Each structure stands twice: as structure tokens, then as C-alpha cells.
Amino acid sequence: MNFSSKLLEDAVNEFSKLPGVGQKTALRLVLHLLNKEQEEVEHFGNAIVRLRKEIKHCSVCHNISDSHICEICVAPKREKEVICVVEDTRDVMAVENTSQYFGVYHVLGGLISPMDGVGPSDLFIDSLVQRVATTPVKEIILALSATMEGDTTLFYLYKRLKDFQIPITTIARGIAFGGELEYADEITLGRSIITRVPYENSLIK
């Protein structure tokens, strides 16, 4: 691209480093910001820099937080003895949005993925084992994606945690609510037949 301004080129290049943003989109976003009030643009720039500078991770569950211990870990209403293990903060938000879970979390910070060079030591797995060993825990829910990396991590976590003799569960897999059978993939449909449940158990109480 032929930029008429070095400042413009810099800003476009910075934007196009973001995932899924090409040069054309970056230019569109930058020109959009150029039309905004200076104050607004400063607020945009500062929000990001401040986030990176001041963000903390909860020392208990490793979730993104404004303070040393996150709001969920500190809330008296949450059941501290049930731990839901998730990949990252987006999954915490997804589970929170369901309003169906009242325990606490443990954020791994990723999934085991030999292809991407991510091993167990790169994740907060030791700290999970430590947490289970030192605090009373009634149940560990493994809520990981149903992908190869998720399954690998699931298997590894199970091996590390099973000796504690604490119930370890995983979230249910099967046909999504509202899903039509004819569009379900063979593996999901096949597994959901094998792991079928008595009708009365499938009802939401």
C-alpha cells in the first residue's frame, strides 16, 4: 500500500498485527478512529495500555482479575469445594453466562498441545494439584473443549488427580439443545446413543 503518511502507516501496521485483521480492514478501522474526537481515541489507546499494565491474575484460580484474588474466589456465596477446570477466561465467562454453576474455577491457561509446543508444565496444572492437595475439595469438574487437545488434557488431568479419591466429572457431551439429528455428526450421534441416559434423568429439575 502507498501511504501518504508515516503516522497512518504505523497505525495501520499495528492494527494489522491483530488476528484476523488484514491491511484493508486495519486501514478502515484506523480511518474510523481518525474521524473520532481526540479524547475518544485517547480513551481507546489508554484502555488497552492500562489493561496490559495493571491486569492481574487471581493467585488462587489464575483467572484475569483486577485484584490479587478474583471476585469469584472471594465471593462468600460460591461453593469453594467444587472446582471447575477450564482452558481460559473466555470459558469462565461462558460458564458464568449459563447461571448454572455456583462453585469456583481453575483456569489452566491453555490446553496440552504437542503440535504447538504446549506441555503440562506450561499450564497451571501443578498449581491445580497443589490446590486439591491442600484445600478441601468435594468435586472436580473438567469443562474442556471436545477437541483432540481438550481430550489429551482431560486424560492427563485425570491421571494426575485420580489418586486424591475425589469425584472427577466432565461436562456432558451429546446433541446440542435445539440440534436436529440429521445434521449431527456421526461421532457425536454415535456416542450419544452409547452414553444414553434414563429419560427421567434427562429432565431438568
Added chain:
Amino acid sequence: MNFSSKLLEDAVNEFSKLPGVGQKTALRLVLHLLNKEQEEVEHFGNAIVRLRKEIKHCSVCHNISDSHICEICVAPKREKEVICVVEDTRDVMAVENTSQYFGVYHVLGGLISPMDGVGPSDLFIDSLVQRVATTPVKEIILALSATMEGDTTLFYLYKRLKDFQIPITTIARGIAFGGELEYADEITLGRSIITRVPYENSLIK
């Protein structure tokens, strides 16, 4: 969305104000930046704030520029007596990318659009008339989008400029190079038959 951090929420809200960026995309972009080095994130934030603060518009052609007069207007090689009128800086870049134009530009800053409340006085049209009246001009090329707003602006510009007795041209409209007739829309194809040119004129010299 249930954010675990006010800082995170702020940053996501700022990002989701950008055109075409929803809350989910904004969250993905912000988490991407969180994983970067602080220095890199500061560079990103500062590039945008600096752009908004320090950017200038060329006092001759109104294109985005780092200085009082832009590189194109100041270049001795460019033909100052041929003016290409475009909507915005993106169109300057598009024409520059063709490497087929050696004159100078005039950036209108938009198109006349009564629906969006943009009238002739909101654009740099008076300054174009002023420029044509006070400097020697051999040709005015109107390179506007082939939309309703483009055509309205074209018509208005023609009315304002025709008394100067300077050749006013518009960029050619027709079937795009590489375009197949069966996929061309009726208006374009119909017009390109009406405005057909002798074969020898259609050859690139």
C-alpha cells in the same frame, strides 16, 4: 457478558465500538493483546493516539499527511495541472497503487448524501473551485464511486466547474478486466454497449 475484571470490560467495550467488531471479536482481540509484551501493547496504543494527535491534512489537496503540504503535492515530478478528484484517502491510495496516474489530487472528504445529511458545504468543494480558479489547470478527472452518492456528487461538481472551460473527465465505466459477460449486471453491460469504443481506442498504448 460477565467480565471478571473492570479493566478487561473497559478494553473490550472500546474495541467493540469499532465498525464490524462485536463483543466476541473484541474479547478475542483484547485477550490477544494481553498475551503480548507490555512494550508491544504500548506501541499499539501510542501509534493510534499519536496518529489522531499529530496527523495533518494537506492544505492544498486535503489528503492525510504528516506535514502541512503532502508528499504528492510537493513532488516536482507530479503534473500540478491535472487534478484527480476523489472521495477520501483510500481512493488516493487505490489510484496510486495503479501506477497509472502522475497528476495531483483533491480529496473531497466524502460524497454528497442527503440521506446521511451530507451536503456540498460539508465537503471540500468550495476549496476545489477556489483551486481551479486561482491555479492553472489543464484537466479535472472526477474519480468517484459508481454509486448514487457518487453520481450526485459528479453532477454537482460538473455544474460548479463547467464554466471554467477546462476539460472535465470521469473514469471509464464498463466491464471489469477479467470480467465475464454472463456475470455482469444489466446496467453495466447495457451502458458498456451504448458507450462502446472503436477497437483501436480500447488498446492500451
